[in-house]
Amino acid sequence: MLSPPTEESPSALAPVRTERQNLIERWAARHGVDAARRLAEAEDLADAVAAEITPDNTVDTYAKSWRVWTRFCNSTGLPEREGSRGALVAFVTWMLREGRQNGTGYAPSSASTHLAAAVVELRGRGVKVSGDDQAEARAALDGLAVKLLQAGERRGRGQAVGADIDGLRAVARACPDTLTGDRDKALVLTGFSYASRSQDPAGLLAGDVTLHPRGMVVAVLTGKTKHSVRNAKIRYADDPEVCPVRAWTAYRARLVAEHGEQWADLSTPAFVGIDRWGHVTGGMGPDAVTRAIKRISQRAGVPIAWTGHSLRIGLASTARRKGRDGIAIADQGGWARHSRSMLGYMQIDDGWDDNASAGLT
Template sequence: MSSIERREAPGALSKDRLSPEAQAALAAGRADSTRRAYREDREAYLAWCAARGEQPVPATQELLVEYAAHLTLTPRPRTGRPSAPSSIERTLSAISTMHAELELPRPETKGARLVIAGYKERLAKSKSPRARQQQAKAAVPSALRQMLAVLDRDTLIGKRDAAMMLLGYAGATRSSELVGLDLGDLVECEEGFMVQIYRVKMKAFTDTAVPYGKNPATCPVRALRALVTAMREAGRAEGPLFVRIDRHGRIAPPMMRHGKPIGDPSGRLTPDAASDVIERLADAASLQGRWRGHSLRRGFATAAVRGGATMIRTAKQGGWADNSTSLARYYEAGDPWEDNPVTGL
């Protein structure tokens, strides 16, 4: 892309004029997962253009229509199925922002979005599961109890997984927020724990109160205290709260690949590893559907609405922005049984 002529628009941000430090600081404004997805989307688009002998930028509307159609028909190596509609929409955003970063006019995507609309209808008529947005199931209290029941909480792994589940639920955390916690972010008090959580979308820390639960088996405070105590007994009084543990109870065992060490030396779990824990426990509990780290955040929001919590209090506890449309959707949907208009007719 370096050989592509850039057309600087008035007021455009020129990265060439920024120091490496400033460029890194600018890139940090976008979430890691988004940066990774955009990078993969762009690399795939550039490879497709190179194979066809097409000029990738500035992209014509016709080229984007062709590429969108290609994505609806071509199986992805990772899944063996064509991209989902939401993935193609993200790809268009990645290509569009790539133009903006090169100081080129954003391409016209209307035609490509018509392709996506037709693709959605085709999937819906064929009853394909991909016609629906694949959301993680909500880990409401009943599901949490089932997953916790399969844990051996006498082991260090069991203590870690129980604390991860219950704190992730009580704090309505994203996976990256949960694994980003350190032991020093917990302050125990008479009422429970005050936890300092970095909210990735707000790009700010929140002091989140985690109170005692009525049932000891599902109490996040007791679960956290059990984990912290066990970690200290194992010689860990600082550093990451949630770490990798092997079946022998060793904390942060070395990981090697091709003779080279991999993974965080401190043993901090990755967001994907935290999600895998939830998925594994849901499978062991014979729960159906897609279970990931976000299940805890969805479960909290769902239970808060059903319990009559106000949107303001729910947003504060879970680190949602005041004008969060995602949180508003939970309240607009309500409880499909309690708020069903058919009831009483």
């Protein structure tokens, strides 16, 4: 759920503050000054909680989408602080036709994100945006997206390719016998096993990974939902070559042996950056994880290079192909049960085997 923006300029906050002051005055008239003060403090707490639970990447999306909205307003001469039906429909039309900075149109999925975030930003600035008007803009966006498909125009990168078992074996064999190679192998094999996003291994500390007689437990604390914050259990693999538990223990043991006992501290990053000379540079960020996964897959000769989302897609599609229960897959990967995105990943394989027309004739 989109939350209100957390940082605003004084001019942007003015309508919000005026509305809040009017609300406090109504509370005072209705309940008395002391009750109004306590209600105002509760509102401040609610604002602080919203800011606290809003992920950084969501805040970044709001800021980016507001910049797209302001470019649209500058291009069309429409006022920034109006969210009328016509303005919103014009916004999505503009985005699909010419909205990107290079003059080309956005992919419908990107336009949908910018529409939702721009509406949140408008409301956060005190602009009244009707739910019906927003719904009409979204209906216009959906209709225009169909027109693009009918014209044979497909925009966007499409879904990332999913990692698979053959690819994991190729990665394991291509990793050099160095600390970087051990780190790469552990990053990919463990990430696949708990369907990681790029931010997940970047956010892990050594203490978030604990060994167990049957494998290891990864405490994923960087998720955006109550489902994605989880303790993912990873068992020893039957094939030692692609065993995530063995890869993790080998990597961490080598890190301590080559760079000192300080890396045995549970508060150190789980996955470290390593430069070309073998120096440890600190923890890996999400972008570094994404770049590493692409580089690792290219080194292994994977036909289509993996992205930061390939491990996540790969766990869902491969587990489904192996007959794993959908609920078990959801719990392991941190999806809500019957998640549409998870089911979409599974459909990569289900479209042939679990096909309504198969075997009818």
